[in-house]
Amino acid sequence: MRWRLLVIEAWLVQRLLASPTFHRAVRRVHKRVEEARRGEKLYDPSEMGGTQVDAPSGWSLQKFIQNFREELKDQFRGATKK
Template identity: 50%
Template sequence: MIWIRVFEAWLVARLLRSPAFHRVVANIHGRLTGTRRVDYSEMGGTKIDGGAEESGFKKFVKIYAEELKETFRRR
């Protein structure tokens, strides 16, 4: 049972180190807030200034699905 948790922690750590994951998150954030894509690494990490407008769950799911499709098309 402990090996499953160790494996899960390894997978999460690998995902968070992935530049592709951060590009997807940045694209989704930009589309939800209506801002241009910003390279957060230049800002010193994931510091995001300003508040995001409230958007519906349906909008989030739609944008997330579109981003996943684009990601798989690029491969």
């Protein structure tokens, strides 16, 4: 009976450690503890906003299609932009 509890406990611990939510919570707690110990605010690049590599604000499908057509026309003409 005891070994069943140990197996269940190991499974639960493994699921917890694989959870991104758990890691975010631990990171936040660690940051607050370190700030309290040092007495200063720690630098966190994720709070700065970063770059918008995946979805830039000026991106649209129409602009993409227009630029794609222009590139194809330039390639057929033999003129390349570098």
